[in-house]
Amino acid sequence: xxxxxxxxxxxxxxxxxxxxxxxxxxxxxxxxxxxxxxxxxxxxxxxxxxxxxxxxxxxxxxxxxxxxxxxxxxxxxxxxxxxxxxxxxxxxxxxxxxxxxxxxxxxxxxxxxxxxxxxxxxxxxxxxxxxxxxxxxxxxxxxxxxxxxxxxxxxxxxxxxxxxxxxxxxxxxxxxxxxxxxxxxxxxxxxxxxxxxxxxxxxxxxxxxxxxxxxxxxxxxxxxxxxxxxxxxxxxxxxxxxxxxxxxxxxxxxxxxxxxxxxxxxxxxxxxxxxxxxxxxxxxxxxxxxxxxxxxxxxxxxxxxxxxxxxxxxxxxxxxxxxxxxxxxxxxxxxxxxxxxxxxx
Amino acid sequence: xxxxxxxxxxxxxxxxxxxxxxxxxxxxxxxxxxxxxxxxxxxxxxxxxxxxxxxxxxxxxxxxxxxxxxxxxxxxxxxxxxxxxxxxxxxxxxxxxxxxxxxxxxxxxxxxxxxxxxxxxxxxxxxxxxxxxxxxxxxxxxxxxxxxxxxxxxxxxxxxxxxxxxxxxxxxxxxxxxxxxxxxxxxxxxxxxxxxxxxxxxxxxxxxxxxxxxxxxxxxxxxxxxxxxxxxxxxxxxxxxxxxxxxxxxxxxxxxxxxxxxxxxxxxxxxxxxxxxxxxxxxxxxxxxxxxxxxxxxxxxxxxxxxxxxxxxxxxxxxxxxxxxxxxxxxxxxxxxxxxxxxxx
Numbered sequence: 001x002x003x004x005x006x007x008x009x010x011x012x013x014x015x016x017x018x019x020x021x022x023x024x025x026x027x028x029x030x031x032x033x034x035x036x037x038x039x040x041x042x043x044x045x046x047x048x049x050x051x052x053x054x055x056x057x058x059x060x061x062x063x064x065x066x067x068x069x070x071x072x073x074x075x076x077x078x079x080x081x082x083x084x085x086x087x088x089x090x091x092x093x094x095x096x097x098x099x100x101x102x103x104x105x106x107x108x109x110x111x112x113x114x115x116x117x118x119x120x121x122x123x124x125x126x127x128x129x130x131x132x133x134x135x136x137x138x139x140x141x142x143x144x145x146x147x148x149x150x151x152x153x154x155x156x157x158x159x160x161x162x163x164x165x166x167x168x169x170x171x172x173x174x175x176x177x178x179x180x181x182x183x184x185x186x187x188x189x190x191x192x193x194x195x196x197x198x199x200x201x202x203x204x205x206x207x208x209x210x211x212x213x214x215x216x217x218x219x220x221x222x223x224x225x226x227x228x229x230x231x232x233x234x235x236x237x238x239x240x241x242x243x244x245x246x247x248x249x250x251x252x253x254x255x256x257x258x259x260x261x262x263x264x265x266x267x268x269x270x271x272x273x274x275x276x277x278x279x280x281x282x283x284x285x286x287x288x289x290x291x292x293x294x295x296x297x298x299x300x301x302x303x304x305x306x307x308x309x310x311x312x313x314x315x316x317x318x319x320x321x322x323x324x325x326x327x328x329x330x331x332x333x334x335x336x337x338x339x340x341x342x343x344x345x
Numbered sequence: 346x347x348x349x350x351x352x353x354x355x356x357x358x359x360x361x362x363x364x365x366x367x368x369x370x371x372x373x374x375x376x377x378x379x380x381x382x383x384x385x386x387x388x389x390x391x392x393x394x395x396x397x398x399x400x401x402x403x404x405x406x407x408x409x410x411x412x413x414x415x416x417x418x419x420x421x422x423x424x425x426x427x428x429x430x431x432x433x434x435x436x437x438x439x440x441x442x443x444x445x446x447x448x449x450x451x452x453x454x455x456x457x458x459x460x461x462x463x464x465x466x467x468x469x470x471x472x473x474x475x476x477x478x479x480x481x482x483x484x485x486x487x488x489x490x491x492x493x494x495x496x497x498x499x500x501x502x503x504x505x506x507x508x509x510x511x512x513x514x515x516x517x518x519x520x521x522x523x524x525x526x527x528x529x530x531x532x533x534x535x536x537x538x539x540x541x542x543x544x545x546x547x548x549x550x551x552x553x554x555x556x557x558x559x560x561x562x563x564x565x566x567x568x569x570x571x572x573x574x575x576x577x578x579x580x581x582x583x584x585x586x587x588x589x590x591x592x593x594x595x596x597x598x599x600x601x602x603x604x605x606x607x608x609x610x611x612x613x614x615x616x617x618x619x620x621x622x623x624x625x626x627x628x629x630x631x632x633x634x635x636x637x638x639x640x641x642x643x644x645x646x647x648x649x650x651x652x653x654x655x656x657x658x659x660x661x662x663x664x665x666x667x668x669x670x671x672x673x674x675x676x677x678x679x680x681x682x683x684x685x686x687x688x689x690x
Contacts, residue, residue, distance in 0.1 A: 099606065107606045107628065261444065261452045267622040274619050277612040280634025283452065287632045289625025 005345050006132035007319050008058035009048035016048060016131070016322045019058055023136045024122050031079050031142045032071040033087065038130035039064025039155030039314075040338040042186065042247065045326050046270075047117055055117060062130030063089045063115035064155035064339075066145060076139045084151075086143040086302065087135060088158035089292050091115050091127060095140070103296040105141075131319060133345055143299055146306035153311025156186065156337040157302060159292065160312060164191040165301040166293035167243060167266040168198060175199035177240040180224070180258060184211045187245035187268055189313060189336040192218040195243070197308040203239070205255070214335070218313075226254060237261070237283075245269050252279075252287070259285050266290050312337050318344035350690050351477035352664050353403035354393035361393065361476070361667045364403055368481045369467050376424050376487045377416040378432065383475035384409030384500035384659075385683040387531065387592065390671050391615075392462055400462060407475030408434045408460040409500035409684075411490060421484045429496075431488040431647065432480060433503035434637050436460050436472060440485070448641040450486075476664060478690055488644055491651035498656025501531065501682040502647060504637065505657060509536040510646040511638035512588060512611040513543060520544035522585040525569070525603060529556045532590035532613055534658060534681040537563040540588070542653040548584070550600070559680070563658075571599060582606070582628075590614050597624075597632070604630050611635050657682050663689035 001020075008019035026032050044061035046052055065087040069079050079085060092113035093100050099107035106112055113121060116129030129135075145154060164187050173179055179200040181191040188204075195202045196219025204215030205224045212223035224231055236257045242265035244252065249272045252265065256279035259265060264286040267273065280287065293301065305311065313336045317325050325338045346365075353364035371377050389406035391397055410432040414424050424430060437458035438445050444452035451457055458466060461474030474480075490499060509532050518524055524545040526536040533549075540547045541564025549560035549568045557568035569576055577599060584603045587610040594617045597610065601624035604610065609631040612618065625632065638646065650656065658681045662670050670683045 104606070261449070267625060270621075270623050270626060272619065272621045274617065276615075276617045277634055278615050280612060280632070281615060281636045282634070284633065284635055286634075287625070288629065289622055289627070289631075290629055291626045 004132050004134055006060045006128065007322055007345070008060045008128070008131075009055075011050075011057040014049050016326075019060060021060075021128060023134060026071050026073050026136055028073040028075040029139050030073045030136050031069055031076055031085070031139050032134060032136045033065070033067040033085055033142070034070050034134050035065055035067040035130055035132060035342045037066045037152060037155045038062040038340045038342060039159065039312075040322070040325055040329060040340065041156075041159045042329060043159070044129075045329060048326070056126050059117055059126065060128035060131050061116055062132070063087070064158040065115070065130035065135060066151060066155050067135070070134070073139075078139060078144075079142060084145045084147055086145045086154065086158050087115060087130065087137050087141065088143065088162065088298055089115055090295070091137045091141050092121060103294040105294050106291050131322065131340060133342065141295060143295070143302055145302060148306050149309070150311050152316060152339055153314050155339050156190070156312035156314065157305055158298070160186045160190045160337060161305070162293040162298045162301050163187055163268050163290070164243060164245070165194050165304070166297055167268065167288070167290040168194050168241075169297065169300070170290070171241050171264060171266070173198050173200050173241055177201065178203065178238055180205045180239050180242045181220070181245065182206070182226070182242060182255060183245040183247070183269070184208075184215055185245060185247065185332065186312075186334075186337045189218055191243045191245060192220050193310050196220070197304070197310060203235075232258070239263065242266070243268065247271055249273070251275070256280060256285055257283075259283065261285065264288055314339045316341050320344060349477050349479055351405040351473065352667055352690070353405045353473070353476075354400075356395075356402040359394050361671075364405060366473060368479060371416050371418050371481055373418040373420040374484050375418045375481050376414055376421055376430070376484050377479060377481045378410070378412040378430055378487070379415050379479050380410055380412040380475055380477060380687045382411045382497060382500045383407040383685045383687060384504065384657075385667070385670055385674060385685065386501075386504045387674060388504070390674060393671070401471045404462055404471065405473035405476050406461055407477070408432070409503040410460070410475035410480060411496060411500050412480075415479070418484075423484060423489075424487060429490045429492055431490045431499065431503050432460060432475065432482050432486065433488065433507065433643055434460055435640070436482050436486050437466060448639040450639050451636050476667065476685060478687065486640060488640070488647055490647060493651050494654070495656050497661055497684055498659050500684050501535070501657035501659065502650055503643070505531045505535045505682060506650065507638040507643045507646050508532060508613050508635070509588060509590070510539050510649070511642055512613065512633070512635040513539050513586075514642065514645070515635070516586055516609060516611070518543050518545050518586055522546070523548065523583055525550045525584050525587045526565070526590065527551070527571070527587060527600060528590040528592070528614070529553075529560055530590060530592065530677065531657075531679075531682045534563055536588045536590060537565050538655050541565070542649070542655060548580075577603070584608065587611070588613065592616055594618070596620070601625060601630055602628075604628065606630070609633055659684045661686050665689060
């Protein structure tokens with residue numbers, strides 16, 4: 001009888017249904033975790049629906065995992081049974097290449113092993129994620145979670161959190177800076193919380209003025225409506241940093257002139273964009289992409305959250321409601337992330 | 346009788362025809378220059394044709410100016426009559442704002458005064474450029490030119506040269522780096538020369554394999570044909586820097602994966618582009634714009650050219666042939682820049 005209960009997406013209808021499979025037994029440097037909560041990330045939906053043409057069915061999504069350690073291998077030093085831990089988007093990498101040695105496992109030259117949907121170097125087949133009762137992960141990829149935080153809001157930190165924290169951290173956002181967060185969804189709401197906690201003046205930039213109140217509750221000091229050309233023009237050349245979280249194809253020409261010269265917009269949404277080079281040439285402006293963060297930086301983010309009492313705003317659901325939750329995410333009908341209570345499995 | 350002969354573009358037919366006007370008399374910090382040569386830049390054509398909707402006719406184009414000093418104001422210390430000098434894209438700025446104080450006059454907060462087509466703070470009307478017999482310019486904006494160089498090829502250094510030198514210089518291109526130059530025109534051919542002289546391994550990236558021989562003559566060590574998907578895939582993740590000089594709307598998705606992680610493509614062509622953020626997110630890759638360079642860096646570029654014997658490959662024309670030259674530039678029929686011999690005026 002398989003040792004792990006889960007929900008998996010199946011072809012051809014792509015709905016998630018009950019699934020059982022075997023996790024590997026605990027190796028010397030492995031940590032076994034009983035999963036308490038798992039966040040629902042938009043990537044889970046793209047993967048379940050094979051939007052990126054790389055899905056092997058059945059697949060168990062989920063890379064925002066919070067749980068308790070139940071067993072550790074003989075060489076594990078940082079964890080013991082009972083510890084509260086997290087697992088994010090990666091569960092392995094080569095640990096020997098230049099990016100790995102520089103704490104950038106997400107750029108491992110041999111390819112990071114993603115928490116689900118990657119070729120599984122230990123078991124064959126593909127890795128299976130966190131919509132499951134338990135998981136076995138190498139110690140290096142297991143994160144410490146502070147019990148000071150409201151645990152239910154912690155899972156999204158492991159993807160939405162690090163995705164927005166990393167660029168704000170890398171570009172040294174802080175006091176005295178004016179930072180714009182474009183788009184108020186799962187990523188954007190974390191971006192506002194982090195940038196405000198880092199001490200920046202945060203401006204929520206959105207097409208939807210009705211999002212203003214919530215943006216201010218989250219930490220924005222003001223709201224800039226991107227369809228208001230006069231307002232946009234009045235703030236041209238005043239921003240030190242822009243975090244663009246828009247998840248659908250769009251034109252960034254209206255936003256680039258908001259930046260001071262030599263400043264940067266970072267894209268974290270996976271989407272096609274258009275821009276006229278003149279918007280970047282006049283002002284030597286920069287556009288960058290940013291992919292999650294390495295394990296070391298993810299731990300720094302979690303520690304920052306514990307220090308500043310930051311979690312995600314979430315709605316809790318049972319695993320049986322995951323297909324409905326997916327539909328609501330696709331309609332943008334969630335403030336701001338769903339988390340699955342794995343007790344319901 | 347006006348003191349300056351020139352050729353200007355007129356509305357509505359936009360052709361260039363003879364024009365006469367008055368330059369200002371020499372002020373305390375002014376340098377008067379008799380113009381020997383003036384390069385033809387694609388921007389001149391955009392301006393003459395009012396492609397950017399900002400042209401006041403008649404306009405005298407030309408911002409790649411080489412000549413000899415004929416008179417200096419009482420406070421001028423760096424020049425004397427007879428000196429060989431250059432004037433590029435700017436003739437004034439506020440000199441007091443943060444960008445100006447940091448030798449980035451092109452980002453002057455009050456707006457740089459362009460060599461032609463800007464409101465003229467001294468004379469009223471708009472500034473008039475280098476397709477003319479003489480020019481009067483503030484000392485700060487006048488550049489030293491080495492008489493070691495073949496003068497005929499020097500004018501394009503003042504725009505095509507600094508436009509490509511500055512990003513290569515700012516991103517510290519040099520030995521041990523693999524640099525791709527995309528597009529082999531007026532800008533691209535300077536990019537290849539500079540990157541090679543800086544010590545980098547230069548790869549010419551082009552859709553046109555027939556440009557390969559010339560690229561190698563200019564300093565490229567190899568040619569990568571961008572329509573050859575196999576060749577492009579084989580060089581994915583191997584470039585330290587990409588200089589994109591393509592002057593027409595294009596999709597940069599095929600080029601971004603050539604970069605190593607955390608590396609940059611700089612755009613210097615004025616054109617709309619498309620990119621999928623995934624090409625930047627996977628690899629934390631960067632895209633930047635770059636606008637000419639400040640006066641200090643332009644002088645550094647000219648000194649670098651004198652040290653490495655670098656000039657532009659040019660075709661010399663008489664001023665009477667400027668309209669034909671414009672047509673040939675628009676067809677891409679020049680290797681690699683036209684220079685006007687002002688003796689013909």
